Amino acid sequence: MPKSSPPHTPQGADGELRLPRPPGVIRLFWARHLRAADILIMLVYALPEGIARIVTYVDGSLPPAFNTLALLLGAVTAVALYKRRTAPITALVISLAVTALFIWNSSSMGGIALLISLYSVAVHDSVRASWIGLGATAATVTLAGLATAGMATDPADADAVSTIIGGLFAVLIGINIGNRKRYIGALVDRAGQLARERDQQAQLAAASERSRIAREMHDIVAHSLSVMIRLADGAEAMVEKDPEASLAAIRNVGSTGRASLAEMRRLLGVLRDEENELAERTPQPTLDDLPQLVESYRAAGLPATLTVTGVPPTGQGAQLTIYRAVQEALTNALRYARQPSRVDVRLECAHGAVDVTVTDDGQAGETPASEGTGRGLIGMAERAALFGGTVTSGRLAGGGWRVHMTMPETGENS
Incomplete structure (x- = not known):
């Protein structure tokens, strides 16, 4: 069974990790000015739609009441396109309704709004929602085209087909960009999660190390001071009766203190940051040191x-x-x-x-x-x-x- 190859990591000739090229100036500008991009997208639809409504009003090709209704629906569609990031489904429903109502009118710009909405659903909602939206678009514009075929100056079924094909391309492009956006978002979230876990592990490790040092310090200090106090008290009590025993006790106080100081220096050496300032370390006590430990208490x-x-x-x-x-x-x-x-x-x-x-x-x-x-x-x-x-x-x-x-x-x- 062939082994799977490890994921490829781009590296330079010197082994240094190569990061992907950052976005260009234009992409960075639009990424930092989302509202400006939304306004631009809205104007792409609203300006031609407004001009078309003015032209039809001047030449009288449409009744004034119908032209006013088209202008109001165009304004609603423009607002929906402005909110397409946060409400892509709403923008699609409104754009689809306007496109279906005016599919017989070649001057209507509803098709552009519909393509933008399909793209927005694929990018900002989900792949499944975009395919459902495309299916609803195909069914709606087909029925609307058949119902209004006699009203159009151009074949309405041809307009429906071009709208469906355009919608398919918009969905495919939107899915590609949306998947990339969601993938990058997932990577960013995972990186944040790993960073939080790293910080938590560092805090746990620091707490564990503090607890270990506290245990060691307690053992060293409690043992050393207890033995030294007992030896000092014994030396004081025997200083007149048995000077030799008193002197031996004092010597034991000194040796116990020096041993404890060396052990504390070893323990506190791990708290130093600079390698050249690390205290000389001694080995941790083992079971071979138990007899000496017991003897130190006997001396006390x-x-x-x-x-x-x-x-x-x-x-x-x-x-x-x-x-x-x-x-x-x-x-x-x-x-x-x-x-x-x-x-x-x-x-x-x-x-x-x-x-x-x-x-x-x-x-x-x-x-x-x-x-x-x-x-x-x-x-x-x-x-x-x-x-x-x-x-x-x-x-x-x-x-x-x-x-x-x-x-x-x-x-x-x-």
Whole structure:
């Protein structure tokens, strides 16, 4: 089966896209002055019709009353032609009626109005309406020609045939121009729709990026400040009793601050516009960094332990999600749990699914050291949702707190 060739795109020798030649001066002028074009079309009919009526009035070839009626109907037809863009069907009906009434009179210009109206229906209404109008025109002028054959100086049936042939050409030309106009209009509408969709996608992408950066900033700041505050408090408490332990705590404060600053510089580097101003980026944390993370909380006085079973996923996104979940849960335990004797971090992996559970046995204090906003748990749930997962948290019956995250669709099979 032959393959269809891709649509041809005109290009120059250098590969540059060639746009179609823009309309000329005359076409641009009439496109920008539609009312002037309508007035000109109306005058094409009205002036010869008015002159013919004056001539027949002067030579007396028609009764004055009939001549006055023809003049009034000509004025109505001229107005209909002026409104042909917005009411093409009305213009066609009026022009057809005038043509049928005066088909026996060779001085009538109703045929010109009829051709203009047929053309206008094809351009400004639809192809179907234009063919229906042509059929109605053929039937009407034929019957009118037969009915008034004896009144005409020239054969009325010949006038009917010439009117029908002229109408056919007007319809064909109008259909060609109308289809091109409707096609270009559809392309313009589609281009506008694509532009709106592009803007919407850009806004969604920006909102998603802002949400991601907010989650990352929360995790970094909440973790770092919580650990640093706890270390600083411990160093102050031990500065007289155990200067060496106090010094070690102060050193941990410095190392934690430097690590967090480097991570924040990496994160904020994506917000820079100029490439030469991009901050040096460091890799995102992975599951290999989990032991170091747990150890940093142990240094801050949290009795945390880490247990990993199964083969963890290797995907960077899944690893970052697990790391941030453990970081958030440990930060909450450090901030809110009072005198916990054990904080268990369990990571269970099996057949591409991951369960993360962080449990502490501490008692919640009446006055937490800092007030939380719930943003961390919301960010954890958003991250887990990317892998079809869920996050639950709550107080245990015997005291303590439990955070549980499930990720059934990490894309890894163990």
